[in-house]
Amino acid sequence: MRLTRAGEYGVRCILYLAACPRGAVVKKKEVALNMEIPDQFLSKIAQQLAVAGIVEIIQGSKGGLRLARDAKDVSLLDVVEAITGEIFLNDCVSDPNSCRNQPTCSVHRVWSKARMQLRETLGLATFAGLVEEGHCLQKKDDRA
Amino acid sequence: MRLTRAGEYGVRCILYLAACPRGAVVKKKEVALNMEIPDQFLSKIAQQLAVAGIVEIIQGSKGGLRLARDAKDVSLLDVVEAITGEIFLNDCVSDPNSCRNQPTCSVHRVWSKARMQLRETLGLATFAGLVEEGHCLQKKDDRA
C-alpha cells in the first residue's frame, strides 16, 4: 500500500519541470541529477509521462523534457496514475471476479470510499501549488 | 498501492469470525474453506492477528480461532495494519531520511493528508457494522 519508487521519481520529475521557466526544455540529465533519479530509469518514467500527455519529449541535440500543459493543470494524481496505473487500493474494486456481489458488499463500499477520497486529495494537489508552497527537493539554484 | 492478498485474507478471516456466534471457537480449516483462504497461509495470518490482539488462537484438539475482542471494536484498519504494517502510502512520510525537510514540504503534506483520510475511513469501519450490512463472501449456512 505504498507509492512505488518509480511513482516517486515521476513526482520529482514534474516537480522539477514545474519549477523551471514555463515552456523551457530541460535536459533529462539535469532533472536526474538534481532530483536524484537514476538517469536511464528516468527515461522510462518520462516516456510514461509522455504517453499520459503530461510531458513532451524533445529529441535531438537540444532535446529534453518539457511540461505538455501548465503546471496548474497537472495534479499529483495525474502523475502517480500515469506511472503506476489507476489507483484501486484493493482487488475487490478492480477485479469484478474477485467480488461476487459488489454493490451490496459492505467491505467493498468502504474501500470504494477510501479510494475516492484518496484520488480526490491527490487530484486537488496541482504542481503549480506544490512548487509555490515549496518542497524538500528544491532546486539548488532556485531563488524564487 | 494495493492491499496485499494476505491483507485481504485477514479481512475475510475476521469477517467470518465476526459473523459467528460471539465467543465461539472456530476451526482454522472451517474459516479457510468458507472464505477461500489457503489453509497454511491462514496460519501465518492468524498469528499476526493474534500478535495484534485481534484474535485468540486456541491450541489442541478443540482448538481454533476466536475474536479477542468484540467485533464492534475491531476496524478494517486494525486488521489491515496488523497484517501489512502501518499504512504510509509513500516513503517520504515513513522514512525521515528520504525527505530532507518534511514539515515544510508541500508534497509531503498532501500525502500526509491522504494517509490520514485513508486511515480514518478504514478505522471507522467496524466488523460489527460490516457483517450487519452484508458482504460478498457471506457464509453459505448463514441465516441471520
Add this chain to the structure above:
DNA sequence: GATAAATAAGATGCTTTTTGTCTTATATCC
C-alpha cells in the same frame, strides 16, 4: 499415558513486481 485432532514455527521455493542497467538505434542541431 496413548491417541487423535488441532495449531506453531521454521525452512524452503516459486512467482511476480520492482528497480534498475546495457546495448543499439534514432533524431536533431550545427
Add this chain to the structure above:
DNA sequence: GGATATAAGACAAAAAGCATCTTATTTATC
C-alpha cells in the same frame, strides 16, 4: 557528418508476495 540528445528493447538483480512442506507442540479424550 559529427556531436549531443533521447528511444526502445533485452536483460538482470533484488525484493516482495504468496504460498507450501515438514516437523514439533499443545490439548481433549479415552
